[in-house]
Amino acid sequence: MRVKSLERQGWAAGLLMVLPYTLFFLVFSLFPILFGLRISFYDWSLLGDKTFIGLENYTNLLRDEEFRSNLLNTVLFTVISVPLISGAGLLAAVLVHQVRRGQSFLRISVFMPYVLSVSVISSIWVIFLQPYSGLLNQVLKGLRIISADIYWISDPQLAWVSIILATLWWTVGFVFVLFLAGLQDIPSSYYEASQIEGASRWQTFQYITFPSLSKVIVLVIVLQTIASFKIFGQSKLITGGGPAGATKTVVFSIYENGFQTFEMGYASAIAFVLMIVILVISLLQTLLLRRLDR
Secondary structure (H helix, E strand, O other), X not given: OHHHHHHHHHHHHHHHHHHHHHHHHHHHHHHHHHHHHHHOOEEEEOOOOEEEOOOHHXXXXXXXXXXXXXXXXXXXXXXXXXXXXXXHHHHXXXXXXXXXXXXXXXXXXXXXXXXXXXXXXXXXXXXXXXXOOOHHHHHHHHOOOOOOOOOOOOOHHHHHHHHHHHHHHHHHXXXXXXXXXXXXXXXXXXHHHHHHOOOOHHHHXXXXXXXXXXHHHHHHHHHHHHHHHOXXXXXXXXXXXXXXXXXXXXXXXXXXXXXXXXXXXXXXXXXXXXXXXXXXXXXXXXXXXXXXXX
């Protein structure tokens, strides 16, 4: 009887410990998600009537050329930025991990931009990319790489280059920390054995470092894919979605429909389509990378 009483006390203590998080999750996560799903089936104007229209918001998405264009922009940004940021973070982690002096300073230097907000990052890069007074153009002209100023933000193609560069500088620190933690978990005996066998640095990386980081690589790619699909701040603050809507994304569509035209039902439908796309891609990535890891 005493054992059962202790088990009940243990269960009660466990429930009390998880209760705050459970309530927080239900109130601030699950309920808003379900409420948003309900809104997506309505012609729900923030300032007008609410009319049930079923799947009409979702069918309208299939005919919305602007949404398809914004989705394509988001996919292209993800395809380019995820390998770039992941590769840069891995390279930085490998190089810093090999440094013996000043490693703490290098860690802080790489990670520092990540603690800044998107508004600060965007302001820095808008100033940096100005055509006449911007530092980037001045440096390129000083090195005689260019002779005339480049309009980084107002050119449709270069605007995306600007956003990708800003995102790389901002978020590579997070990836860097994950890879650095993974490198520290690799036993030093592996590298000692490779030195005895006379392996080159590339062979050591190819057969020891890279396979040992397989789980971290899966985590980084999935997290970066999710983050890239949710891009909004850089596009809004650096280019304003321009020029001519060239840098608008899916989240930009949610913002415009929800907070500018107040079509809450349509905005909710876009949000749920984006959620499904992210879930499917993340699941496929995880399954594929795990299969390759076997």
